[in-house]
Amino acid sequence: MRNDKAPTMADIARKTGVSPMTVSRAFKSGSLINKDTRDAILKAAEELGYVFDSTASNLRSQKTDFIAVTIPSINNANFADTVGGLSETLSARGFQILLGYTNYDVEEEERLIEQLLRRKPQAIVVTGGKHTPRARRLLENASVPVIETWDVPAEPIGHFVGFSNADAVRSMVDHFVAAGYRRIAFIGGDASRDTRGSDRRLGFIAALDSHGLDASRLIDAGVPPISMREGANAMARLLAEFPDTEAVICVSDLSAFGALTECQRRGVPVPGRIAIGGFGNYEIGGICVPALTTVDAQARQIGERTGRLILDLLDDRPDVPHVTIEPRLIVRDSSR
Amino acid sequence: MRNDKAPTMADIARKTGVSPMTVSRAFKSGSLINKDTRDAILKAAEELGYVFDSTASNLRSQKTDFIAVTIPSINNANFADTVGGLSETLSARGFQILLGYTNYDVEEEERLIEQLLRRKPQAIVVTGGKHTPRARRLLENASVPVIETWDVPAEPIGHFVGFSNADAVRSMVDHFVAAGYRRIAFIGGDASRDTRGSDRRLGFIAALDSHGLDASRLIDAGVPPISMREGANAMARLLAEFPDTEAVICVSDLSAFGALTECQRRGVPVPGRIAIGGFGNYEIGGICVPALTTVDAQARQIGERTGRLILDLLDDRPDVPHVTIEPRLIVRDSSR
DNA sequence: CTACGGTCTGGTAACGATAACGGAGCACGG
């Protein structure tokens, strides 16, 4: 079947009649080595079934080509898009993403960060700007670049690539007010664990205040992850508690779609009787009937910009330490 | 700021007056060490800002606690669920998932597998049972467990945790036929890259054949990843090409929902005029109006069972080499 | 003929942790 010992560079060296050092060079691109020698080495390696050992290489060269990334949940198309953009940008350069899920829990994030740092990544990307004191300390003392994303942290640890969730919601409130809506509610953002969600709710309240409007129509939607089902339940409560509501902004397109379906089940016309806005520009918001007004947070772009920032930093190119993304308001039929 | 050299176990040993070996023991749970000594060591480590170095540990102990996983795309709730189940099962035991995306491309999968194996994972999980010859060889020669998922491979490389996509679709066809539908179409599964999708289409054709029904109402939906938009486009083509169709089965709930929205835009009653079935039991299918009949492929369970299988294998517990998952037909309003 | 730059290859010594082994110290029983 297979040998009990996996072949090493030394085995290839013996078989090819060169030194282990030369074998090493054959596997490293851009090293000074005769083409014939290299070909012979690679051929011998293939014959022996050799598999390069990153573990040893990492230790000796003190670089792992790992980029550590924490996201709240894998089950979220927005974060998935960010990771996708990041992954594509970085894997082209041979980096491997080390992904961890915090489950929207800062304690879990702390554990995760500690675990990830042990792997000696060459940069670490975290979602959000709120951390436990110890997690903060770990990140500050990490001798690699730290990038916070999806937020504009009050006190950035290192770099960040993000946007203001509060400002983004404000742009939608402005749209609703300009469209003539006055009695506006908000669904979600009640879970303190989802800090971006609660930033959106706070932004909603501040925006309504600045328009001189009543900001007390707040409907809870429970713990993250945000679900369509909870959006539907929340809409049911909204219609019961504040029957005269003209428009509702949801913490996410997912809850917005759930809310929309609740209206459909009850025969409540959207936007005729109540207008709906979401957040995140998920695919569903663009295709459901009516299509959802939303804010595109540019999830993929966040990932790409983060990836490029990391490459700049690791290549010692001049970099912009803080990247602010501009979310884009997308007005669709659900609010007109 | 920070020292230019990160502290090592030797530094802690010097500071605490013990040997490096004892420091090592302090960090390994279940080792024989005096409680006071351990506490002193951990305290000194915290003071020095020591971070355990997995790369060195991995090399010496020849185990990385990595589990390599390939999935077609991160942007798919089903695969995300599988990874979620896998991750939860394994991270409780200290394993780290090394995730890679094949982008539905076997060539890319081959590159990815090679790259992942260099990291010396302790097991490798791949999605699907179709691979390039070289990828197959790499997996066969890997000296760690190999688990194929989301499929019942014709020739399993090692273990598998999956189900027959063809059989799963057959159960839905049977439901439609029993409900009285005869002119049944299929949307998607035309892209050979999405092998599970094309298995479903083939299963659809075989099932219709066995019922003595015409299986030529096939609508393409383009390259993966499967999108709601393409589902809507496909439904438009279906209504144009085969206007007398009574029911349609889609390769995924996502295309099914897209198809449903197209019907809504055109005022085509569902299921009154045309019934719709999806696949995968995505959240959306349970909440949209009407809710979608679908097949639950038990994505999360696939991940959990794979995780438990890996733990059994690594702990030398007796294991069931091949786990067959039973997909569950869920009948909802879209087909009744 | 010597000097010199460029290409290619080899020897040696780490990188930082730990497996394996051994030994010290102590308690206990006969």
Place this chain on the structure above:
DNA sequence: CCGTGCTCCGTTATCGTTACCAGACCGTAG
């Protein structure tokens, strides 16, 4: 007093690769 078993800790030698430093060889210029 010795033998036995247990807890706890130190010494040594790696794990497989590569950074660093030499050095051999070749062609060309002075």
